[in-house]
Amino acid sequence: MSDHSQVFVGLNAVILAVTEEEPRILTLRRGDHSVAFPENQKPDPTPAELVDALPFGPLDPARDRTLELALRAWVREQTGIEVGYVEQLYTFGDRNRDPREREGGPRVLSIGYLSLCHEDSIAGGGQARWRPWYDYLPWEDWRGGRPAILERHLEPALDSWIQDAEDRRAAQLRRERIDIAFGLGGAPWDGYRVLDRYELLYEAGLVREAVRDRGATEAAGEEAAAPRLGRPMCFDHRRILATAVSRLRGKIKYRPVVFELLPPTFTLLQLQRVVEALAGQPLHKQNFRRLVEKGGLVDGTGKLSAGTGGRPAELFRFRRVVLRERPTPGVGLPALPEH
Amino acid sequence: MSDHSQVFVGLNAVILAVTEEEPRILTLRRGDHSVAFPENQKPDPTPAELVDALPFGPLDPARDRTLELALRAWVREQTGIEVGYVEQLYTFGDRNRDPREREGGPRVLSIGYLSLCHEDSIAGGGQARWRPWYDYLPWEDWRGGRPAILERHLEPALDSWIQDAEDRRAAQLRRERIDIAFGLGGAPWDGYRVLDRYELLYEAGLVREAVRDRGATEAAGEEAAAPRLGRPMCFDHRRILATAVSRLRGKIKYRPVVFELLPPTFTLLQLQRVVEALAGQPLHKQNFRRLVEKGGLVDGTGKLSAGTGGRPAELFRFRRVVLRERPTPGVGLPALPEH
DNA sequence: AACCAATATGCTCAGTTTGAGTATAAATAG
DNA sequence: CTATTTATACTCAAACTGAGCATATTGGTT
Numbered sequence: 001m002s003d004h005s006q007v008f009v010g011l012n013a014v015i016l017a018v019t020e021e022e023p024r025i026l027t028l029r030r031g032d033h034s035v036a037f038p039e040n041q042k043p044d045p046t047p048a049e050l051v052d053a054l055p056f057g058p059l060d061p062a063r064d065r066t067l068e069l070a071l072r073a074w075v076r077e078q079t080g081i082e083v084g085y086v087e088q089l090y091t092f093g094d095r096n097r098d099p100r101e102r103e104g105g106p107r108v109l110s111i112g113y114l115s116l117c118h119e120d121s122i123a124g125g126g127q128a129r130w131r132p133w134y135d136y137l138p139w140e141d142w143r144g145g146r147p148a149i150l151e152r153h154l155e156p157a158l159d160s161w162i163q164d165a166e167d168r169r170a171a172q173l174r175r176e177r178i179d180i181a182f183g184l185g186g187a188p189w190d191g192y193r194v195l196d197r198y199e200l201l202y203e204a205g206l207v208r209e210a211v212r213d214r215g216a217t218e219a220a221g222e223e224a225a226a227p228r229l230g231r232p233m234c235f236d237h238r239r240i241l242a243t244a245v246s247r248l249r250g251k252i253k254y255r256p257v258v259f260e261l262l263p264p265t266f267t268l269l270q271l272q273r274v275v276e277a278l279a280g281q282p283l284h285k286q287n288f289r290r291l292v293e294k295g296g297l298v299d300g301t302g303k304l305s306a307g308t309g310g311r312p313a314e315l316f317r318f319r320r321v322v323l324r325e326r327p328t329p330g331v332g333l334p335a336l337p338e339h
Numbered sequence: 340m341s342d343h344s345q346v347f348v349g350l351n352a353v354i355l356a357v358t359e360e361e362p363r364i365l366t367l368r369r370g371d372h373s374v375a376f377p378e379n380q381k382p383d384p385t386p387a388e389l390v391d392a393l394p395f396g397p398l399d400p401a402r403d404r405t406l407e408l409a410l411r412a413w414v415r416e417q418t419g420i421e422v423g424y425v426e427q428l429y430t431f432g433d434r435n436r437d438p439r440e441r442e443g444g445p446r447v448l449s450i451g452y453l454s455l456c457h458e459d460s461i462a463g464g465g466q467a468r469w470r471p472w473y474d475y476l477p478w479e480d481w482r483g484g485r486p487a488i489l490e491r492h493l494e495p496a497l498d499s500w501i502q503d504a505e506d507r508r509a510a511q512l513r514r515e516r517i518d519i520a521f522g523l524g525g526a527p528w529d530g531y532r533v534l535d536r537y538e539l540l541y542e543a544g545l546v547r548e549a550v551r552d553r554g555a556t557e558a559a560g561e562e563a564a565a566p567r568l569g570r571p572m573c574f575d576h577r578r579i580l581a582t583a584v585s586r587l588r589g590k591i592k593y594r595p596v597v598f599e600l601l602p603p604t605f606t607l608l609q610l611q612r613v614v615e616a617l618a619g620q621p622l623h624k625q626n627f628r629r630l631v632e633k634g635g636l637v638d639g640t641g642k643l644s645a646g647t648g649g650r651p652a653e654l655f656r657f658r659r660v661v662l663r664e665r666p667t668p669g670v671g672l673p674a675l676p677e678h
Numbered sequence: 679a680a681c682c683a684a685t686a687t688g689c690t691c692a693g694t695t696t697g698a699g700t701a702t703a704a705a706t707a708g
Numbered sequence: 709c710t711a712t713t714t715a716t717a718c719t720c721a722a723a724c725t726g727a728g729c730a731t732a733t734t735g736g737t738t
Contacts, residue, residue, distance in 0.1 A: 006345040007400050009432075009448060059432070061346050061446030067432040091430040091450050093348075093398070093406040107400030109348060109448075111430050180662050190666035192593075250593075254531075269714080287697065289716075310714025311704035323519050327529035327674060334697070335666060608685080626726065628687075649685025650733035673726070680738085687732070695724070703716075708709100 007107040009059040011071045012092075012237065014244035015083065017117040017130065018261045021273045024130040025241065026079065027052040030234060052136075053234035054241070055079065055128065056110075071113050079128050085116040085260040089243050096213070097236045112240040114247060116260035133245065134280070135231045136238055139182075140194055140245065142281045153229060154206070155184070161204040188335060191279055192249050198242035201229060208232035248278055254328035256297060259318040267305050267313035268292065279333050288331070296322045297329055346432075346446040348398040350410045351576065353583040354422065356456040356469065357600045360612045363469040364580065365418065366391040369573060391475075392573035393580070394418065394467065395449075410452050418467050424455040424599040428582050435552070436575045451579040453586060455599035472584065473619070474570045475577055478521075479533055479584065481620045492568060493545070494523070500543040527674060530618055531588050537581035540568060547571035587617055593667035595636060598657040606644050606652035607631065618672050627670070635661045636668055 015026040029050045057074030064070030068086055075083055089112035095101060098108040134141040138149050158178050165171035175185070181196040183189030202210045206229050232238065251257050252275060261274055272288045292298050298316040305313045322329045354365040368389045396413030403409030407425055414422055428451035434440060437447040473480040477488050497517050504510035514524070520535040522528030541549045545568050571577065590596050591614060600613055611627045631637050637655040644652045661668045 187663040
């Protein structure tokens with residue numbers, strides 16, 4: 001076996017918890033083009049260029065029996081967090097996703113994982129920080145109605161990207177993709193196309209990562225003019241995050257994963273707020289209650305929660321046996337109303 | 340960067356086409372513990388131990404800009420097939436998934452891909468063969484009613500696996516998992532849990548791969564006694580196939596991927612047969628027609644198909660604009676009737 | 679020519695699910 | 709004591725779904 005086919009394999013984790021009705025991910029700060037494998041978490045030499053990054057750890061082929069065990073091991077070591085629910089997302093292997101490859105570094109593959117944590121287990125973290133995932137993807141949060149950033153920045157910028165197309169056909173193609181991804185031109189907004197949207201913005205050069213990857217040869221002035229849609233991240237970490245959001249939004253429909261983010265007992269409103277936080281859209285309260293109760297997803301405990309402002313709510317727990325009863329127990333999301 | 344963290348990365352492809360109402364995958368024959376990287380497709384020295392294998396190719400970090408390009412390249416080189424639709428499935432990295440690791444070989448990671456081909460593009464293939472995927476997973480095909488293999492072989496074997504559990508609690512746990520995965524004990528059969536089922540059978544030692552992986556130290560007599568549930572495959576290739584089936588069955592519900600398997604125009608029965616083949620369950624003809632027509636998935640062409648035995652059917656084509664209209668255009672599958 | 683087998687297509691109908699809203703109950707704050 | 713807030717129960721129409729009947733159009737048989 002020749003050496004040329006060897007690559008370096010790392011694992012990236014989107015570690016998620018929902019606190020104060022916000023989905024938050026664990027992020028580190030680090031230099032974008034600097035040490036990628038923080039064996040000692042050494043701080044970056046050039047603080048001006050620090051960027052948010054997903055936690056990262058190498059696969060140690062000698063030690064780690066499985067990929068998932070590898071992930072659990074270094075997450076524990078780096079952050080002290082003992083992750084529960086873990087799911088593989090996607091393997092990212094484009095050349096130059098790690099910029100040091102350009103300077104002769106090895107080809108770096110990254111396997112993305114999603115981990116769900118209960119709110120109370122987020123104590124540790126070391127240098128890590130919990131940040132709302134909508135800081136990185138602000139156009140995905142429709143809980144307060146259509147995000148203003150869409151009309152104010154995103155749509156005009158996408159429009160001029162369409163104008164910039166080579167010819168009429170290319171422009172038509174761009175228009176088509178944008179309409180479907182962003183629910184424009186009469187198309188509905190599809191909450192699951194998170195990755196499509198991010199990739200389109202990247203392609204259109206509307207996220208800082210795109211400008212960065214096209215080479216730092218441009219003038220500083222030009223770079224400053226580049227739009228800053230959402231908080232940027234290291235490497236392709238925002239793409240990994242977008243993958244995680246897509247996956248999770250899809251999955252809550254047919255698997256009871258939400259409960260991995262909740263304490264053992266909770267009120268129905270708490271549950272609803274978590275689902276809304278993930279889905280990025282508001283839900284009809286009474287219908288949501290009907291869905292989870294009649295759907296057999298939860299069981300009342302008879303106990304009441306401490307006052308949350310109004311009438312006390314009953315505490316519920318996840319009804320595990322639902323798995324035996326229905327093939328796809330989850331919370332279906334309604335289509336967003338047209339505008 | 341230390342050398343110990345380097346691994347060998349390969350790509351496995353589940354290349355699928357539906358012909359004669361059967362979903363078929365492209366397979367090679369090769370020695371189970373022999374050369375894993377068929378640079379020259381060299382035939383195996385010990386024909387007695389030949390097993391079916393998924394097409395495989397290495398990632399060449401120097402040449403391949405992206406993983407998908409790598410896949411397309413070696414599939415073209417090896418089989419002459421120019422794949423269209425391609426989708427990444429999962430990355431498999433358990434130690435010893437390639438048995439040569441035991442003898443000091445490098446850690447081998449495999450990234451599984453799913454590719455969908457039109458029926459007419461399956462000419463080439465070289466030494467490769469198209470084989471029905473239900474040869475490998477016969478318990479997944481419910482088109483002719485509940486598969487006999489379930490009652491005849493699978494359920495008794497799973498029952499005795501439950502009996503073999505350490506203690507009552509462990510047995511209870513096994514019972515629970517089996518009921519949910521195989522729709523026993525009142526639970527419904529869930530067509531999407533293909534991977535769950537395969538992994539359970541593997542764990543219970545009911546597929547040949549499990550016997551093989553536990554070491555070839557056992558007597559030949561014992562091995563012969565091992566059940567042969569479905570046609571075995573090389574390494575963990577059947578697991579990859581199970582992942583592909585799971586993914587595809589899930590996806591046809593919300594994305595119009597079926598059309599990747601059909602010619603440009605087709606009759607509604609043809610379309611139905613393909614969906615049935617993938618889902619492994621029969622569908623109600625009139626309702627299916629209503630679903631795809633009212634759902635805006637297809638457009639009539641006005642032309643009629645050559646007689647297929649009865650009244651000629653209208654030819655339809657995929658209605659691409661449906662993507663602009665509905666967020667999740669696909670063919671929802673009904674629950675299978677209880678027994 | 680009449681009839682049968684096979685497939686295609688149109689339509690009905692009841693049961694369920696879904697989206698939206700009204701009404702009432704039980705707590706706290708002033 | 710009243711306004712406010714949250715919880716919970718119930719209603720109603722529209723849409724969707726599962727199941728089946730009925731009719732249409734072909735080729736082959738008698």
